[in-house]
Amino acid sequence: MLDVLGQIELNESVKLHTIKSNKFKTDLIGVYIRRPLLKEEATKNSLLSMLINKGTEKYPSFLELNKKLEELYGSILVSDVSKKGEQHIIQIKMQLPSRKYVDSQDILKEGINILNDVLNNQITQDGGFKRESFLQEKENLREKIEGRINDKMKLALERCVEEMCVDENYSIYEYGSIEELERIDEKELYQYFKNVIASSPIDIFIVGDVEEKESQELFTQLLKFERGEIISIPNEVINKSITKVKEAQDNYNINQGKVTLGYRTNIPYKSELYESSILFSNILGGGPNSKLFKNVRERESLCYYIFSKVDKFKSIMLVSSGIEFQNFEKAKKLIQQEVESLKEGRFSQEDIDIAKKSIVNSIKSLTDTPNMLMDFLYSQILGNSFDTIENIISKIEAVTKDSIIEAGKKFELDTIYFLNKEKEGQ
Amino acid sequence: MEKEIYSEILKEKIYFHKLDNGLEIFVMPKKHYTKKFAIFGTKYGSMDNKFIVPGESNATEVPEGIAHFLEHKLFESEEGGVFNKFSKLGSSVNAYTNFNSTCYLFSCTDxxxxxxSILMDFVQSPYLTDENVEKEKGIIEQEIRMYEDNPHWKVFFNGLRGLYHKHPVKIDIAGTVESIYKITKDELYKCYNSFYVPNNMVVFVVGDVDREExxxxxxxxxKPSFKSLSGDIxxxxxxxxKEIMDRKIEEKLSVSMxxxxxxFKNTNNILKGKELLKTDVQTKTILDTVFGKSSKLYKKLYDEGLINENFETEYTFDVSYGHSVIGGESKNPDRVYDIIRGEIEDIKNSGLNREDFERVKKKAIGQHISSYNSVEFIANTFISYYFKGINLFDYIIELQNMDYDTINKRFKEHFDLDKSVLSLITPNN
Incomplete structure (x- = not known):
């Protein structure tokens, strides 16, 4: 059984959502703190996410906090940031084994207490974060930002977006920049943290074998918030006129080239055509039955991986693949041909049915993974459109060939990015 | 005849049924799960490059990467479109090859x-032509190139090449660009006919399903052609x-640091079944006790800025090999290695911290139970252990039975500094 139960407001713009299910071995709690994606905030959010799960007043070091988590049968506390369109979400998650399986009746309560300490009882020194830990995490964040080049597949996607949206906030890297990092000190960051807790819209989810009433009582009692004025977060700007397709490349000493094409879909997620735009991308590069997989991989043997995906909030479609360097022109041409051919309606009813079924299958499957379910429900909240899973599925089912073509015709190629090898002699 | 295994701690049941032709089927019911997941796997992986088929007198030797190549090719069928058949039903199909197995799987909600039935059918119906074998080479070459730029993959395999002289676990799973271009249709069929036989394969299903069905x-x-061989391959x-090959291996790649x-190399590889499982459970617990986030070693390395959040350990084993790997990123990996060596010497003298061991054991129990949330984890892990002669449900029992003295004994035996390798990927610019 799985029930998305009601929500209550724990405090101003702090909402608790309880999802009851007895099929899991765990209780999972997620705290989502919502910020706009801004150059002057992104690095701070990212640094905060690395710092706040490293210790609290009660468990003042990473070692002590982890000992406590281990005592709670290997409970897991993680925090991270994620970029959703032009919003930046600080996420704190805690997974606890369910009371049914371990000999600890208060485990959920203890978990919420730790979360409360993370949010409200950080260790401070002279009105700032403890200097030593702050400097440590600052250095770790530097390594993380610089370490972005270690994953070339992801890098090729991110760099395409940066070139494409160069004067938009969407180009901001989710972990921030070295330049901004240099400027942050422990006092300012602590003030910022207090402000984030007081002013951000916050959503809390729990997925587990817990009754609505119990969940509401526990969180009301144990999780405290000092609230101030709540910020409002602007919607993304998604329409942008393209005068000329941009081309960009970077050179690294590598063995495989990566090509990424960035398209503006020009269809906001609130549009009636949104589901059609998702289907367009799915038919193009959603899986082994897609046009790109069949033609670029299977027919031409050009690549091992090739896919397309849409950012819901920013209405951008990215197509990416790993190829031999000398095949760049060919791959670029083939990908564009496939997009054009879809726009002209060259796909069958079977292609549509398969794409629909694959999307419906993945939406239904979400309900078996607490973390994915939570993230999915939260993305609904971010879009201010809290639909039931059944409703979302029926919107997908309702899409027609005509509406997919209509959606596809709005797609515009904006940027072609190539991660290339170093030039000879370098 | 159907048998069942029940785990009181996990509150889960697995049913076992063996068919007349030798194929074994396992089913784990998961009430209220939407997703249903099935694997059809063969005990045949990247290590099985040299073998004698029952009834033949000569050994067959095949190019590196052939098991993985065969995995790709089984998606080809005479009427075309294995992917298409699954896609039409809205399900997703996939496959993977590792050291000792090749597994075909799908997940669906409908x-x-x-x-x-489609899964069973396509794995039993190879369709290889000279042409479709040639065509696959370009695709697999790009898969290999992709891994060549993956520093975590490279550092791991370089480490294995430092540990092992001859053992085929050191061979890259996909082979090399050179080796895959040598692969022929006939060799693929030979491997298929030798390893894709009922008594070398298993089916595992997990989800809200009906067993009889x-x-x-x-x-x-x-298929009539799907018959066990008259004996074991x-x-x-x-x-x-027992000795390692190289103390230190360094390669340059495009990385930031x-x-x-x-x-660390296992020197004693004679165990089977439960005994083998015990060393697995013990070694993982030791790794977590000594190098985990609550260890004093972790704190020292972290506080000195020598490691960051990407610091992990793992123990990988089979009947014929086993090794522990401690991996991370560091400005000064030689210093990390020195500190780790020092810590190992210290623990050899003083023993592991008893309190840390008990706590880490509790953690391992909780996390093992939690992992049963995932149908993918259950199916993949069950098959992997099954091919090693281990029943996954025994894992939690061995965790609970593990005691401090045996842990110390295992520590001394496994963490031999003369049997350790430092593998490094350093920036190439």
């Missing part, structure tokens, strides 16, 4: 038995010395 579906899908493993793996 029409489970139809899907199962599963047995019926599978029985119905069996002999896998020829070279004699591996050095990435390291410190690997």
């Amino acid at each position: 029409k489970f038995y139809e899907n199962l 599963i047995y019926k579906t599978i029985e119905k899908s069996l 002999e896998r020829i493993m070279p004699d591996e010395t 050095p990435i390291f793996n410190i690997a």
Whole structure:
């Protein structure tokens, strides 16, 4: 059984959502703190996410906090940031084994207490974060930002977006920049943290074998918030006129080239055509039955991986693949041909049915993974459109060939990015 | 005949049913799960490059990467479109090859038995032509290139090449660009006919399913050609010395900072079944006690800025090999290695901290139970252990039975500094 139960407001713009299910071995709690994606905030959010799960007043070091988590049968506390369109979400998650399986009746309560300490009882020194830990995490964040080049597949996607949206906030890297990092000190960051807790819209989810009433009582009692004025977060700007397709490349000493094409879909997620735009991308590069997989991989043997995906909030479609360097022109041409051919309606009813079924299958499957379910429900909240899973599925089912073509015709190629090898002699 | 295994701690049940042709079927019911997941796997992986088929007198030797190549090719069928058949039902199909197995799997939320029947059918129906074998080479070459730029993959395999002289676990799973271009249709068929036989394969299903219906579906899908060989295939493993090959291996790649793996080689590989499982459970617990986030070693390395959040350990094993790997990123990996060596010497003298061990054990129990949330984890891990002669449900029992003294004994035996390798990937610019 799985029930998305009601929500209550724990405090101003702090909402608790309880999802009851007895099929899991765990209780999972997620705290989502919502910020706009801004150059002057992104690095701070990212640094905060690395710092706040490293210790609290009660468990003042990473070692002590982890000992406590281990005592709670290997409970897991993680925090991270994620970029959703032009919003930046600080996420704190805690997974606890369910009371049914371990000999600890208060485990959920203890978990919420730790979360409360993370949010409200950080260790401070002279009105700032403890200097030593702050400097440590600052250095770790530097390594993380610089370490972005270690994953070339992801890098090729991110760099395409940066070139494409160069004067938009969407180009901001989710972990921030070295330049901004240099400027942050422990006092300012602590003030910022207090402000984030007081002013951000916050959503809390729990997925587990817990009754609505119990969940509401526990969180009301144990999780405290000092609230101030709540910020409002602007919607993304998604329409942008393209005068000329941009081309960009970077050179690294590598063995495989990566090509990424960035398209503006020009269809906001609130549009009636949104589901059609998702289907367009799915038919193009959603899986082994897609046009790109069949033609670029299977027919031409050009690549091992090739896919397309849409950012819901920013209405951008990215197509990416790993190829031999000398095949760049060919791959670029083939990908564009496939997009054009879809726009002209060259796909069958079977292609549509398969794409629909694959999307419906993945939406239904979400309900078996607490973390994915939570993230999915939260993305609904971010879009201010809290639909039931059944409703979302029926919107997908309702899409027609005509509406997919209509959606596809709005797609515009904006940027072609190539991660290339170093030039000879370098 | 159906048997069942129940785990009181996990509150889960697995049913076992063996068909007349030798194929074994396992079913784990998961009430209220939407997703249904099935694997059809063969005990045949990247290590099985030299073997003697029952009835033949000569050993067959095949190019590196052939098991993985075969995995790609099984998606080809005479009427075309294995992917398409699953896609039409809305399910997703996939496959993977590792050291000792090749597994074909799908997950679906609808029409489970139809899907199962397609899975059974395509794995039993190889369709290889000279042309479609040639065509696959370009695709696999790009898969290999992709891994060549993956520093975590490279640092791991370089470490194995430092540990092992001859053991085929050191061979890259996909082979090399050179080796895959040598692969022929006939060799692929030879491997297929030798390893894709009922008594070398297993089916595992997990989800809210009906067992009788599963047995019926599978029985119905069996092809007359799908027959067990008259005896076991002999896998020829070279004699591996206890000594390591290289103390330090360094390679340059496009990375931001050095990435390291410190690997320790098992010297005693004679165990089977439960005994083998015990060393697995013990070694993982030791790794977590000594290098985990609550260890004093972790704190020292972290506080000195020598490691960051990407610091992990793992123990990988089979009947014929085993190794621990400690991996991370560091400005000064040589210093990390020195500190780790020092800590190992210290623990050899003083023993592991008893309190840390008890706590980490509690953690391991909680996390093992939690992992049963995931149908993918259950199916993949069950098959992997099953091919090693281990029943996954025994894992939690051995965790609970583990005591401090045996842990110390295992520590001394496994963490031999003369049997360790430092593998490094450093920036190439």
